[in-house]
Amino acid sequence: QVQLVQSGAEVKGPGASVKVSCETSGYTFITYYIHWVRQAPGQGLEWMGVFDPTGSLTESAQKFQGRITMSRETSTTTVYMELSSLRSEDTAVYYCARGRDVTYAYSIGYWGQGSLVTVSS
């Protein structure tokens, strides 16, 4: 079965960077886009970007451009999201997620368990 297993909670200071990993299994890694979605405490869902594991597509929301880097390690079927220049407003649970299927790649059918990132001095 499809599984997305994320790295654990992190605490970072303002201005630092954080790198969240998302280890995938149960499907052909390069076939499906991976999305990153975050949720600040008590708030709604915010799409950050999408990554094609073949390396042919990376797109992010404008507010994160210049601060977000998405990458992959094919040998371990792991996708990474690095967010730099952290500020307190970046405190959130970060989810990696996979498109439902190839046709509906932007309908998010599978989610990781979430990784809490706390930005605090």
Add this chain to the structure above:
Amino acid sequence: DIQMTQSPSSLSASVGDRVTITCRASEYISASLNWYAQRRGKAPELLIYTASKLQGGVPSRFSGSGYGTDFTLTISGLQPEDFATYYCQQSYFPPLTFGGGTKVEIK
């Protein structure tokens, strides 16, 4: 960016009630609208994709409708496990955007 507006932001209902949540897009999105449920402390779960298609494993009491800019999620016969926050999301064009959420609480 396409803005998604959900209403109401919260509602109280009883087990067995019929519940309707609406979602409006700021511009035309065809049928590219998805619905998710998020229970406390859990990741969201896809319920409906492409406006009206039921995701596998989701009970048939959930249904979706709409096209263009106006969409509806209906729960016919609310069950205890349905008390959650529901989000719509447009998948027409990046950046993907979510509605603000509708919290369904027990009356």
